Amino acid sequence: MKVKIGYRDALIVVDMQNDFMPWGALPVPEGDRIVPRLNEYIELFERKSLPVFFTRDWHPENHISFKGHGGVWPPHCVQNTEGAMFHKDLKMPLDNKFIISKGTSPDFDAYSGFQGTPLDSLLRERGIRRVFIGGVATDYCVKNTVLGAINLGYEAFLLLDGIKGVDVNPGDSERAIQLMLDMGAVGVEVKELT
Ligand SMILES: [Zn+2]
Secondary structure, three states: EOOOOOOOOOEEEEEEEEHHHOOOOOOOOOHHHHHHHHHHHHHHHHHHOEEEEEEEEOOOOOOOOOOOOOOOOOOOOEEEOHHHOOOOOOOOOOOEEHHHHHEOOOOOOOOOOOOOHHHHHHHOOOOOEEEEEEEHHHHHHHHHHHHHHHHHEEEEEEEEEEEOOOOOOOOHHHHHHHHHHHHEEEEEEEEHHH
């Protein structure tokens, strides 16, 4: 399948932050391996002057998702720490780039890039109808961002070669991919985009 991207399309790169990389506090195995592929997607959208959105966890130190504060996760992506920074090799465009911070207040967590953020209004304002979503983790924030996009009426494309999962339970990522496809997401690879 060939997909021609144009001015109603946007790229959403989910949570490519140090703490989700193999050296981080909440590692996604091989999460760093998808950086070169995501850079290919970024370059494609940048070349066409299309917007690229980067979501990030951006938690206060006492965040509700952290162990000891009511949550199940080790502390991760604490605001302004090295762990919260994007992978250094991720090629952020100079223009037409948006950073979407989520989980920014102590008592609210978000697995979807749409929850409690301006992402939807920024997309709508630009007339975006289709979103192309990759990043980490397949079975958490990618899944919830894709489903959120679909529920909000966007056509969602899942970047099959630009995602990695955690698999806390074996098969979680595969099940997440199947769920996204069942809910209407379209799976694509970079070679299919023109
Ligand atoms: Zn988090």
